[in-house]
Every structure is written in C-alpha cells, then in structure tokens.
Amino acid sequence: MNPATTAATARRVLTQLRHDPRTVAMLLLVPALLMTLLRFVFDDARAFSAIAPALLGVFPFVIMFLIASVTTLRERTTATLERLMTMPLARLDLILGYALAFGLLAVLQVGVATGVSLLWLGLDVAGSVWTLLLIAVLDALLGMALGLFVSAFATSEFQAIQFMPLFVLPQFLLCGLLQPRAEMAWPLEWLSTVMPLSYAVDALTLVTRSAEFSGTLVRDLVVVAGCVVVALALGAGTLRRRTA
C-alpha cells in the first residue's frame, strides 16, 4: 500500500468528474430536488419528517451504486485497469482511492440534500445532524462498494445498470421504509435482517426520533461500516492481475 498512489487515484477520479460538470451538477442537486418533490407530495411537515431521513440515506446509496459500477466497468473495458495491473499499484490503493473520491462526493451530496431539507423543507431531527450525515455518508460508501463489487460480474454497461434493480431495490423494499420489518412474513423479515440497508434506515430513523445515542444506534453504525469494509474487500478481490 502506498498513500501517494491512493491520493493520486482519488485525485484522478475527481479530475475525471470535473471534466464532466453535468454529472457533478446532477450528483449534487438531484437528491435535494427529490427531497423537495417528496415534501410537496406529502404537503405535511410531520409526514415528511417521518420518511425523509431514511431517504437521505437511500438516495446516495442508489446513486453511488450506479456511478461506481459504471466507472469501474469502464475502467475494465477500456483496458486502463489492465494497464494499472501491470504497474506497481496495490489493488487496495485503487479501491481506497475510489472510496476517498466517491466518499468526498457523497459528503457534498448528502450535505446539500440534508441542508435543503433542514432549512427549507421543515425536516425535524431530534438527534445530532452530524450523526445523520455520518450515516448517510456510510450509506453512500456502501452503495459505492457494492457497485464496485458487482461491476465485476457485468460485461456491458446495460448489465451494470440492471444490477441496480437486482441488488438495490430489494433492499429498499425490505428495509422497513414501506412496511415495518417486524410485520413482514418471516422469510422476508429474515432477508431484511441480512441486508445492510435495513440497518442504515433503522439508524436514520433512530437519529430523527431521539436525541439519545443508543446502543442500537451504535450497533447499526457498526453493521453498516462493517458491510462497507467487507464490500470493499470483495471489490478488491475482483480486480485480477491476470485475465484470460
């Protein structure tokens, strides 16, 4: 591992994005726009406050999943990955470089969406706003890490995009946002227990409802962070020095 290479990779990914200002604008503004839309759909600050925090975690999760899987797939198909694999670059440097760049982007994205929700949309958070931000950024990193991992199984960008409904939407349906998890049939509840997004949404709900930094909240954070680390390690495992 080499911190200079990790930093150079992060800078390279961010420079690539800088040359694509439309993507950056969408990344930063779309979640905030969707939150605004949601606020008007409910037309009621209390109903909005009940669901908004969970969505502050879900939107960056979905968007980062897509961005990361397409970016990595591009790196694989344009042979730049193969070139990097012939160079003295540890696979972890590449993965961490990506995590750093997308993590920074996630902080900005979540920051804008949360700021807009708190200032103008009447979102009411009982707990710490910083904890809320932390969970949302972890969600974004989780989406990024999963996207990176599954891109190894896609051979075209069409396939990579299809992985979103396959890997992300079931987590969204089962995370407790649409129906409390305890009220689901046992196979579904069991499934939701092994899906990381359930813990993220649980943590976001806890932070909104109570100012207390409870043991459950700590457990949720540890689970989500652990899943990020596991997914990043799995992603690093899919980068092969030798291919057929």
Added chain:
Amino acid sequence: MLRDVGFTVPRGSVTGLLGPSGCGKTTLLRSITGVQVVAGGTVEVLGLPAGHRDLRSRVGYATQHPAVYADLTVTECLRYFATVLGAPASDVDRVLADVDLADRARNLVGSLSGGERGRAGLAVALLGRPELLVLDEPTVGLDPVLREDLWSLFHRLAAAGTTLLVSSHVMDEAARCDRLLLMRDGAILVDDTPDGLRAATGETDLERAFLRVIREAA
C-alpha cells in the same frame, strides 16, 4: 492458443513480432507482461517470472487499444500514471516530446484522433524509463512521417540499452527490426535477423521471404 513458442529477446535491441491479425501476437505479449492467464509453460522476463512484483516498474506495456482515460487531458493522464509508477514528474514532458504530442498536452484524450490516442498510450509505456518495452501494434493508423519518427525513437531507446518487443502486422516494418519473430496460427515460424532470413530463403524482399517460409512450413 499458443503452441511450442520458445525464444529469447536480446537486450538493447528492437525485436519485431510479425504475423497476421489473430495469430496470437497479443496473447504472447500479454503473457510477457504477466496479465495473461498462462495454461502451461514458463515465461521469464529480465531474469524473473513474468508478472513478478519487481517487474511492474521495469516493464512498459502499450496495449493495442490505447489504455488511457478519455475524460482526462493528456497531461493529467500521464501525471497519474507517472505517480503510480513512482516516475519523476519531469518524465511527463519528456515522453510527450518523445511521441510528438506536446502540442496536444492540454487536450482531452477523448478529443484526440485515433493515431494521437495511440501515441498517448505509447507515452504512458515510456514513463519511468522501463528496461523492457512491450508495444502492441504501436504504429497502426499513423501517417508515414510519424511512423518513421517512432521507429527512430525505438532505435534511440534501444541504443540507450532498452529492450523493445514490437508487434506489427505490416510486413514493411520488418526491415526496421534487429531481430524478427514471425508468428502464424499460434506458432513461431521464424526467429532470425532480417539478413539471416534473407540469406536462408534467398529472397531480398522480406515479405517474399516470409511467404516462402510459410509455404515451406505448410
């Protein structure tokens, strides 16, 4: 894919790997750079097994389709690869001059022509002054003047001690090589110097010499 392939490339020379498309040139070059899964046999590069960790900064590889980031400028792209290789920052300007791309340095790689993009890919391979350069069809799609310039560059590098293995499917480039490897259907038919091949076949034209070898092998 490859059968009974065995050869050594002398240091400080330009060896041409010639053969038609699909004969296995790229597979062979990928085996040497250590990115190809090799089913059997050994590939040794600079005294180490191909793909060895210590070779990663000593072997430069330019793939056939230029592996460069289309959404970076030429300089940004080279700077990134230079950092990864641990090459000095001044290397970026040197390799840009080597491939005659200095006037396009600030352009996005994606806006370059095919030939320019190929040269950008070649420039990456030159970063860090590798001891062995593996170049997969570096002159495809270039105008004759540029092709001439690149071949002069290859010989300058070889004179300075770099070993080059250059693939091509254009037979007229064979005469520019110190040694020749002619491949066909995954096997090496010729491993000789241009003069040696001319003497062995009694032909003065290398293309005709190749044809004779192929007919005799059939």
